[in-house]
Amino acid sequence: MxxxxxxxxxxxxxxxxxxxxxxxxxxxxxxxxxxTPSADPLAKFTREVDDAQLESYATGVPVADDLGAFPPQWCKALAEGHSVEWMFGAGGLYPMGLDWGTKKADAYQLVVLGVRAYCPGREAAVTAELRNAGVY
Known part of the structure; x- marks a missing residue:
């Protein structure tokens, strides 16, 4: 035992x-x-938005959580086959909040930055769509 x-x-x-x-x-x-740098897509996205110095955010970039809520939704919409035009129109995914907004030219740049950070496999299609529309 x-x-x-x-x-x-x-x-x-x-x-x-x-x-x-x-x-x-x-x-x-x-x-x-x-x-190694952070693999967090929100950190990458907000850093790139800061670096882009978009005119819409000359007085300050919206809170990361507010602005960062859009890219995952954009990626979901793109995965469902929607276009940037649809997202910013009927999709209701134009980047704006209760106390902040984004100029259209900056919104196109923002969607590219968001897609690059959250769903980089869709970046080429997004930039091609925006170039074909003459806005990027």
Missing amino acids: RRTVTAACLLLAGLVTGCAGGQQEPAASKASASA
Whole structure:
């Protein structure tokens, strides 16, 4: 009986040690993870909007959560086969809030930035549509 209990304890201790060891990351892994840029699409989108210095936001860019609500919806609409024209019209996805708005030329640039951050596989189709319409 003692051997069974001892064996069970050793097995349990080995499992606990193995699990704990498996969860720890090597120091090099932690360092490289923090050195890489964020893969968060909202962070990428807001950074690119800031960098674009759109005229509509000369006095300040809307809150990231407000502005960042649009790109996932745009990507969903594009996946459903809708166009940018539809999104900004009948789709009700024109980038504006209760206390902020976006000029049409800036809205086209904004949709490109949003698609680039949230659904980059659709960027070529969006830019082609906007170029064909003569607005990008």
